Amino acid sequence: MAARIASGTVIGKLNVASTAPRTSLWRETGRRFRRHRLAMIGSVILLALLLAVLVGPLVWRVPINDIDFKAKLKGPSWSHPLGTDDLGQDVLARMLYGGRISLAVGIAAMLIAISIGTAIGATSGFLGGAVDHTLMRITDMFLSLPGLPLLLLIVYLFRDTLRKMFGPEAGIFILIVAVIGGLRWMPVARLVRAQFLSLREKEFVESARSLGAPPLRQVVRHILPNSMGPVIVAGTIDVAAAIIAESTLSFLGLGFPPDIPTWGRILYDAKDNLDFAPHWAIFPGTAIFLTVLSINYIGDGLRDALDPRKVLGK
Amino acid sequence: MSKYLLRRILILIPVLAGISVVLFTILAMAPGDPFEELATNPNVPPEVRMNLRAKFGLDDPLPLRYVRWMVSMLRGDWGFSFVSRVDVDTLIVQRLPATLAVLGSALVLAILIAIPIGTYSALRPYSIFDQIATTLAFIGFSLPTFFTGLLFILLFSIHLDWLPFIYRADISSTGWRWWWEHLRQAIMPVAVLGLFQAASMTRFMRAAVLDVIRLDYVNTARAKGLSESVTLIKHVVRNALIPVVTLVALQIPGIFGGAIVTEQIFRVPGIGSLLIASILANDTPVVMAVTFIFSILVLASNLVADLLYAWLDPRISYR
Numbered sequence: 145m146a147a148r149i150a151s152g153t154v155i156g157k158l159n160v161a162s163t164a165p166r167t168s169l170w171r172e173t174g175r176r177f178r179r180h181r182l183a184m185i186g187s188v189i190l191l192a193l194l195l196a197v198l199v200g201p202l203v204w205r206v207p208i209n210d211i212d213f214k215a216k217l218k219g220p221s222w223s224h225p226l227g228t229d230d231l232g233q234d235v236l237a238r239m240l241y242g243g244r245i246s247l248a249v250g251i252a253a254m255l256i257a258i259s260i261g262t263a264i265g266a267t268s269g270f271l272g273g274a275v276d277h278t279l280m281r282i283t284d285m286f287l288s289l290p291g292l293p294l295l296l297l298i299v300y301l302f303r304d305t306l307r308k309m310f311g312p313e314a315g316i317f318i319l320i321v322a323v324i325g326g327l328r329w330m331p332v333a334r335l336v337r338a339q340f341l342s343l344r345e346k347e348f349v350e351s352a353r354s355l356g357a358p359p360l361r362q363v364v365r366h367i368l369p370n371s372m373g374p375v376i377v378a379g380t381i382d383v384a385a386a387i388i389a390e391s392t393l394s395f396l397g398l399g400f401p402p403d404i405p406t407w408g409r410i411l412y413d414a415k416d417n418l419d420f421a422p423h424w425a426i427f428p429g430t431a432i433f434l435t436v437l438s439i440n441y442i443g444d445g446l447r448d449a450l451d452p453r454k455v456l457g458k
Numbered sequence: 459m460s461k462y463l464l465r466r467i468l469i470l471i472p473v474l475a476g477i478s479v480v481l482f483t484i485l486a487m488a489p490g491d492p493f494e495e496l497a498t499n500p501n502v503p504p505e506v507r508m509n510l511r512a513k514f515g516l517d518d519p520l521p522l523r524y525v526r527w528m529v530s531m532l533r534g535d536w537g538f539s540f541v542s543r544v545d546v547d548t549l550i551v552q553r554l555p556a557t558l559a560v561l562g563s564a565l566v567l568a569i570l571i572a573i574p575i576g577t578y579s580a581l582r583p584y585s586i587f588d589q590i591a592t593t594l595a596f597i598g599f600s601l602p603t604f605f606t607g608l609l610f611i612l613l614f615s616i617h618l619d620w621l622p623f624i625y626r627a628d629i630s631s632t633g634w635r636w637w638w639e640h641l642r643q644a645i646m647p648v649a650v651l652g653l654f655q656a657a658s659m660t661r662f663m664r665a666a667v668l669d670v671i672r673l674d675y676v677n678t679a680r681a682k683g684l685s686e687s688v689t690l691i692k693h694v695v696r697n698a699l700i701p702v703v704t705l706v707a708l709q710i711p712g713i714f715g716g717a718i719v720t721e722q723i724f725r726v727p728g729i730g731s732l733l734i735a736s737i738l739a740n741d742t743p744v745v746m747a748v749t750f751i752f753s754i755l756v757l758a759s760n761l762v763a764d765l766l767y768a769w770l771d772p773r774i775s776y777r
Contacts, residue, residue, distance in 0.1 A: 285476040287708065288760060290752035292715030293733060297481075297749050300737045301488035388602045392719055395604045396734055408604075415608055415723070419616045426612075429605035437600035444596075 176449040183445020186438035193435055197247060200240035208237045208405065220423060227423040229413065239428055242405035246387055247435070249321055249406070253386035256325025258379045261332025262368075268333070269340025270363055280337070287330045292392065298323050299398055316400055324389045332378050339371030373450040380443040384436040391432050407432045462775035466764045470757050477753045478531070482524050485746060531750065537743035541736070546747045550729060554751070556625075557728030560647050561717050567652030568659050575656075576663025577695055580671060591660060598657025603716045607650045607723035614646060621646055625726040647724045651716050655709075662705045666698035673697075700770050707763035711756050 178184060211231045220227045225236050268279040299319060306315035343349060344367060352366050391408030393399035395415075400406050402413065407428040414425035518526075530536075536546040579588040615623035625643050670676065671694055679689045718730035725731060729748050736744035768775040 281472075282476075285473050285480075287711075288473055288753070288756050289477060289480065289711065290714050290749065290756050291711045292718055293749045293752040294481075294484075296718075296733060296737055297745060298484060300745060301484060384600070391602060392604060392715065395719070396722060398734075398737060411604065411608070418608060418612055422612055422616075425608050429602075429608060433601050433605060436602070437597065440596060440600050 173449045177445050180445035180448055182441045183448075186441030186445070189434055189438040190442065193243070193431070193438075194247065197240055197243035201237070201244075204237055204240060206234040206237040208241045209233060209403065227421070227427075229410075229421070229424050230417060235410070235424060235427060238405040238410060239407065239431060242407055242410060242428075243431060245317070245400065245404055246390060246406045246408070246432070249317070249324070249390040250383040250387035252321045253324040253328065253389070254379050254382040256321065257328040257382050257386075258332055258375060259329075260326065261329035261378075262336050262375060264329065265333035265336025266340055266363060266368065269337040270344060270359070270367070272341075276337070279333075283330050283333050286327070289327065291327050292389075295323055295327060295389065295393065296396070296398060299393065312401055313404055316404075320390055320393060320399060324386045328382055328385060328389075332375055332382075335374045335378055336371055339374065340367055343367045343370055377443055377447045377450065380439060380446055384439040384443075387432065387435060387439075462768055463765065466761055470761065474754070474757060477757075478528055478750070479524070481746065481749060481753070482527055485742075486520060486523070536747045539736070539741055539744050541739045541741045541744075546743050549732065549744060550747060550751060553727060553729045553732045556726055557717060557721065557730060560644065560651065560720070560726055560728065561713070563644065563648045564651035564655060564717075565713075567648060568655035571652070571656040572659035572663050573695065573699075576660040577667050577690070577698075579660070579664045580667035583668065588664075592664070595657045595660045598653055599661075601654070603650055603654050603719045604723060606654065607646070607720055610646045610650060611723070623724060625724050643724075647720045647726055650720050650723075651713070654716055655706075655713060658709065659702065659706060662702045663698065666701045667694060669701075670694050670698045696770055700767065703763050703766050703770065707760055710759045710763075714752055714755065 211233060227235050229235055229238070264279055264283065268276045268283075302319055303316060306319045309315060310318060344362075349362055349366050352362050357365070390399060390406065391411070394406050394408030395412045397412050400409050402409065405413075410428040411425055411432075414421065414428070418425055534547060536550075538545050539549055542549065575591050579591045582588055611623045614621045622643050623646065625647065676689060676693055679693045680686075684693075714730075717728070718733060720726065721728045721730035722734050729751060733745065733748040733752075735741075736748065
């Protein structure tokens with residue numbers, strides 16, 4: 145009875161409070177994100193690139209491997225808006241197709257990095273003690289691994305096996321995504337752990353615990369959703385880093401095979417013809433640059449929008 | 459101080475051991491058999507192959523193989539290159555100076571750009587200068603090194619014809635001429651790497667100075683009549699550098715990645731281009747050794763970062 149009265153008054157108070165305009169956390173975040181001009185420009189450019197890559201091959205129906213020696217190494221023209229390469233293949237068609245792979249690698253590797261990082265960071269932060277200590281030492285060790293040399297080493301040792309197992313395209317895709325993701329989870333793990341260490345002592349988690357919520361529920365329903373802010377920012381930046389990592393591999397000639405023209409791979413093929421066909425290198429390079437730049441600006445905007453210290457100010 | 463240094467070095471030992479375990483595991487898990495050619499050769503009876511395997515200990519349990527590998531790595535016995543038939547360590551000793559020279563100059567260039575620009579940006583936040591600097595920094599770390607390298611070649615070597623785009627180790631001229639040629643060919647690789655590092659370093663520096671500049675001890679320094687430049691250099695910049703060192707230290711593995719790319723573009727004869735060449739030639743001992751060297755370089759730079767901390771903030775070495 146007393147409880148009912150008490151809850152009634154709480155509801156009454158809430159009603160009073162809710163006469164002010166109600167904003168949910170995500171709507172508020174979205175509002176502040178939209179105020180960040182450069183982040184908005186970045187989103188528009190990224191969306192345009194995504195659309196081009198997804199819809200483009202359906203509209204621009206020139207085949208990517210249509211060899212035409214009469215039109216080789218030609219600059220931009222009406223029949224080939226971004227010019228042709230040394231076999232007379234259309235650079236625009238190749239970039240639209242290759243962009244799908246480049247972006248897919250970025251997103252898939254980011255998802256892997258975030259999943260591993262969140263799992264390790266959450267375990268470490270929630271359990272604490274010896275588990276925490278061990279996991280953080282492992283994280284530190286991974287942080288001092290030389291990324292690119294190791295990436296090259298693993299690709300070198302395993303590519304033939306995976307190619308045999310999953311076919312040339314899927315095999316190298318799985319390998320590259322897994323290794324890039326597997327070498328980039330450490331910052332996320334540290335962020336999540338730091339969030340867990342502070343959140344698990346907060347009142348709302350304590351009340352969930354005192355209501356008898358089992359540890360898994362505390363983590364999944366209460367702590368994890370509240371620690372996602374920095375993870376989203378880190379994940380955004382990770383997409384850019386993974387795209388650069390894949391392009392670097394392909395640029396060194398150790399990523400995708402020539403029949404899968406990712407942006408880095410086109411650059412690798414183009415770099416020896418720089419003096420008479422600069423367009424061949426400039427367009428894919430600009431595509432990588434624009435993608436990474438807009439993702440970085442989006443990350444910056446998200447960081448500002450998700451920063452709780454800025455809520456009070458504005 | 460020496461006690462602090464010793465402690466930092468002792469911490470590195472388990473990390474190095476961990477890295478070597480990771481490297482060895484990757485190598486041991488990798489498919490492929492060093493005696494594969496013998497297996498397909500009908501003139502070699504299988505017993506010979508088995509004896510060879512036993513002789514080199516390939517069928518021994520993994521931990522034993524790891525210990526044997528680690529011991530010979532530590533003794534400097536790194537095997538010999540399949541391709542050039544030279545000891546791996548000779549090859550690396552030949553190549554390492556070029557890498558270190560390019561990386562070191564790039565780092566100096568980055569520091570010379572980042573610290574003044576980052577500080578000045580933070581002193582006048584949201585001014586025109588700051589906005590231009592911030593935009594350039596964003597562009598700088600969004601431009602991948604391989605693309606900047608190609609753009610530089612396109613502009614300075616092909617279009618303007620100012621700089622050579624192939625790095626030559628064997629320059630025949632002597633005296634000043636020799637220095638001049640070396641300088642000219644080093645400009646582009648150093649600039650590509652240095653500008654890339656400078657971009658993110660400027661951002662870190664700006665944020666760190668912004669945090670420090672409103673603290674009480676800066677006001678105190680001004681109030682007791684120190685000149686603005688002394689306040690800036692001794693109080694603001696020095697303290698702002700502490701978080702910057704942390705962030706730069708975290709980026710070191712990435713910087714080595716950039717070094718591999720620039721060496722490959724400009725054909726600098728360093729260990730990065732050695733790594734790529736050995737991978738393309740299936741030269742496993744060299745690949746393993748260079749990867750190991752890169753790990754050691756990363757750890758060594760972390761140690762340098764630790765020493766810098768202690769110099770910037772003496773309290774750290776007493777903890």
